[in-house]
Amino acid sequence: MARPKIALIGAGNIGGTLAHLAAVKELGDVVLFDISEGLPEGKALDIAESGPSEGFDAAMSGTQSYEDIAGADVCIVTAGVARKPGMSRDDLLGINLKVMKSVGEGIAAHAPNAFVICITNPLDAMVWALREFSGLPHNMVCGMAGVLDSARFRHFLAEEFNVSMRDVTAFVLGGHGDTMVPSVRYSTVAGIPLPDLIDMGWTTQEKLDAMVQRTRDGGAEIVGLLKTGSAYYAPATSAIEMAEAFLKDQKRVLPCAAYCDGDLGVKDMYVGVPTVIGAGGVERIVNIKLNKDEQEMFDTSVAAVKGLVDACKGIDSSLA
Numbered sequence: 018m019a020r021p022k023i024a025l026i027g028a029g030n031i032g033g034t035l036a037h038l039a040a041v042k043e044l045g046d047v048v049l050f051d052i053s054e055g056l057p058e059g060k061a062l063d064i065a066e067s068g069p070s071e072g073f074d075a076a077m078s079g080t081q082s083y084e085d086i087a088g089a090d091v092c093i094v095t096a097g098v099a100r101k102p103g104m105s106r107d108d109l110l111g112i113n114l115k116v117m118k119s120v121g122e123g124i125a126a127h128a129p130n131a132f133v134i135c136i137t138n139p140l141d142a143m144v145w146a147l148r149e150f151s152g153l154p155h156n157m158v159c160g161m162a163g164v165l166d167s168a169r170f171r172h173f174l175a176e177e178f179n180v181s182m183r184d185v186t187a188f189v190l191g192g193h194g195d196t197m198v199p200s201v202r203y204s205t206v207a208g209i210p211l212p213d214l215i216d217m218g219w220t221t222q223e224k225l226d227a228m229v230q231r232t233r234d235g236g237a238e239i240v241g242l243l244k245t246g247s248a249y250y251a252p253a254t255s256a257i258e259m260a261e262a263f264l265k266d267q268k269r270v271l272p273c274a275a276y277c278d279g280d281l282g283v284k285d286m287y288v289g290v291p292t293v294i295g296a297g298g299v300e301r302i303v304n305i306k307l308n309k310d311e312q313e314m315f316d317t318s319v320a321a322v323k324g325l326v327d328a329c330k331g332i333d334s335s336l337a
């Protein structure tokens with residue numbers, strides 16, 4: 018059986034890391050696409066040359082032509098620009114919306130059966146627009162944010178409790194932004210919910226609140242340290258976890274930006290919710306029950322995402 022084909026649209030910091038991880042994990046052959054000439058070709062060659070030492074069998078190539086992504090099983094989209102000093106969120110939205118249009122059309126023309134994972138920010142609005150421009154089925158287009166935000170929360174919790182990160186589960190819901198909702202009730206250590214761990218004296222409400230806030234600020238914390246870019250190791254690892262769930266039909270329960278059509282009370286929008294990812298793409302949304310406080314936070318987050326989607330519709334009339 019031929020190896021799966023993985024197309025990475027955008028060969029910047031995350032794109033290059035995705036390619037390396039996909040190769041090391043032997044998930045399939047990788048095509049890196051970028052408008053920047055030489056960048057995808059250079060990264061592909063560099064990673065291919067790590068193959069003899071690492072011992073993986075995966076073909077690597079770089080391209081500026083959408084024809085080369087033909088028949089891809091998975092497309093991971095990081096194409097776009099990051100916010101630069103002096104650029105407003107709306108400026109960024111306008112620029113990346115145009116990028117989503119060209120990427121969506123490229124995928125529709127050459128890889129219409131792919132499972133598409135969007136990472137480009139502002140995430141929830143961009144994945145919505147990418148789906149609209151590509152016309153692919155909603156279950157085959159999703160956004161990566163929840164796995165990363167949950168991983169950050171799990172890391173902070175594991176450090177606080179001095180336990181293995183593997184035994185800490187967490188869910189972060191809502192939009193990928195300041196309003197994201199780290200769910201304390203549904204986060205556990207080996208099945209023990211966090212509120213019980215406070216009762217057991219493992220931590221305090223104040224410390225937990227601080228970890229929740231640090232999770233919300235997780236992206237900004239890394240930007241503040243790096244100064245010249247944003248996080249890429251953990252974002253790439255998170256998207257690879259989702260791609261692997263699809264390629265191996267793992268039926269993983271992972272939070273991601275998925276299309277909600279009435280799910281958790283959200284209509285016709287992409288927002289972070291728990292999902293099941295398998296060979297059918299986003300096979301199911303786990304319709305968890307939120308309590309009053311969680312619902313209020315979730316609603317605020319959904320309203321923020323809706324504002325961005327409405328702004329997209331205002332910029333590109335074909336989306337309205």
Ligand code: A3D
Nearest residue numbers: 027028029030031051052053095096097136137138140252
């Ligand atoms: P960066 O290293 O700048 O890579 C972006 C790449 O996109 C560059 O190589 C560009 O040349 C390329 N590009 C620009 N326009 C196009 C186009 N039209 N077609 C193809 N390629 C194009 O950024 P990065 O890899 O660090 O981040 C990529 C995106 O992910 C950004 O929008 C980040 O904000 C976002 N991001 C999201 C998360 C989430 O959790 C959702 C986390 C971290 C970064």
